[in-house]
Amino acid sequence: MVRSSRGEPSPGMWRREAGTVVRRAVALPEQAESPFVISSGVRIPRVPTEWAPHSHPSHELVWVRGGTLTSRVDDRVFTVSEGYGLWMPAGVVHGGRATVGAEFHDAFFAPDRTPFAFAFEEPKAIAMTPLLESLLTHLSRTDLDAGARARAESVVFDVLQPAERQFALPLPGDPRIDAIAEALLDDPADCRSLEEWARSLGISERTITRAFRHATGLSFAQWRQVLRVHRALTLLSEGFDVMTVSETLGYAQPSSFIAAFRRVMGTTPGAFFDAADGTREGVRNPVSHVQNS
Structure with a gap:
C-alpha cells in the first residue's frame, strides 16, 4: 500500500487532507x-x-x-x-x-x-x-x-x-520504481527527470523505462502526466482555476497544463466540466413517466 508523506496508510491516492x-x-x-x-x-x-x-x-x-x-x-x-x-x-x-x-x-x-x-x-x-x-x-x-x-x-x-x-491510473507494484510512484502520488508537482530518478535510486534510466512500460503500459513521462490529470480533476471540481491547478501540478504555464489535459482526456478542462454541467442540468427533470406508464 502506498503511504502518504505523513507515513499514514493511504488507499494509493493523494496526500490526506487535514481534518479527513x-x-x-x-x-x-x-x-x-x-x-x-x-x-x-x-x-x-x-x-x-x-x-x-x-x-x-x-x-x-x-x-x-x-x-x-x-x-x-x-x-x-x-x-x-x-x-x-x-x-x-x-x-x-x-x-x-x-x-x-x-x-x-x-x-x-x-x-x-x-x-x-x-x-x-x-x-x-x-x-x-x-x-x-x-x-x-x-x-x-x-x-x-x-x-x-x-x-x-x-x-x-x-x-x-x-x-x-x-x-484509471495503473500503479506499478514493482519495488524498483515504487518509490517514484509514492513520491509522485504524494506530490504530483515533483518534476525530477528520469535521469535524476535513476541517479537517486542507483539504477539505469533504461531499467526505469522498461519497468514502467511493463508494469503500467505507459512510459514514465506518460504515467506522470496521467497521474497529474487525475489530481487535476479533483482540484478543478473543488473550484480551483486553471492557473492555480497548473502551478500546483508543476507546470510552467497554464497552456502546458491544458495541452497535457487534452492529450489524456481528449478535450480541454473547460470543455470537460462544461459537459458535466450540462449533464447536471438534464438530471433536474423527474422520471415520473416511469411510474405512470
Missing part, C-alpha cells in the same frame, strides 16, 4: 435487505471523507456531484468525476475518498437479480446519463409501489452502459 474523517465502510441502505433489486441513496460529507478498504455483498454503483471520488482497487486508482460513475462488483475490495461537500450517490444491486450482462468481474466506469441518474434518484424514494419500482429497475438495465473512456 476515515470510515470503515460505506453502509448499505436499510432497504438493501428488502426484495428490491436496486437500492439507492445520497449523502453529503461535511468534511473530507475516506473509506478504509472494504467490500460489499452487493454490486455498487457510485457517482458524485459537486466534487470527485477517488477509489483504489488493487493496483489501480479510479477518479470519479461528474458525468461518470464507478461500478464495483460484489466482493471486490476497494477504498475511497470523497472531497468535502460532494454529493455522494450510491446504488446497490442484488447480485442474484442483476442481469448477467452486468456481472462485470472488474470495476467499470459508467456513463451517468441524465436518464440513468434520474432513474436511480427515482428509486431512492420510499413510496414507490412494487409495479412502479419494477418498471424503473428494468429501464435502469436498459440504459446502464460502460463509459467509452475507462479512466
Whole structure:
C-alpha cells in the first residue's frame, strides 16, 4: 500500500487532507435487505471523507456531484468525476475518498437479480446519463409501489452502459520504481527527470523505462502526466482555476497544463466540466413517466 508523506496508510491516492474523517465502510441502505433489486441513496460529507478498504455483498454503483471520488482497487486508482460513475462488483475490495461537500450517490444491486450482462468481474466506469441518474434518484424514494419500482429497475438495465473512456491510473507494484510512484502520488508537482530518478535510486534510466512500460503500459513521462490529470480533476471540481491547478501540478504555464489535459482526456478542462454541467442540468427533470406508464 502506498503511504502518504505523513507515513499514514493511504488507499494509493493523494496526500490526506487535514481534518479527513476515515470510515470503515460505506453502509448499505436499510432497504438493501428488502426484495428490491436496486437500492439507492445520497449523502453529503461535511468534511473530507475516506473509506478504509472494504467490500460489499452487493454490486455498487457510485457517482458524485459537486466534487470527485477517488477509489483504489488493487493496483489501480479510479477518479470519479461528474458525468461518470464507478461500478464495483460484489466482493471486490476497494477504498475511497470523497472531497468535502460532494454529493455522494450510491446504488446497490442484488447480485442474484442483476442481469448477467452486468456481472462485470472488474470495476467499470459508467456513463451517468441524465436518464440513468434520474432513474436511480427515482428509486431512492420510499413510496414507490412494487409495479412502479419494477418498471424503473428494468429501464435502469436498459440504459446502464460502460463509459467509452475507462479512466484509471495503473500503479506499478514493482519495488524498483515504487518509490517514484509514492513520491509522485504524494506530490504530483515533483518534476525530477528520469535521469535524476535513476541517479537517486542507483539504477539505469533504461531499467526505469522498461519497468514502467511493463508494469503500467505507459512510459514514465506518460504515467506522470496521467497521474497529474487525475489530481487535476479533483482540484478543478473543488473550484480551483486553471492557473492555480497548473502551478500546483508543476507546470510552467497554464497552456502546458491544458495541452497535457487534452492529450489524456481528449478535450480541454473547460470543455470537460462544461459537459458535466450540462449533464447536471438534464438530471433536474423527474422520471415520473416511469411510474405512470
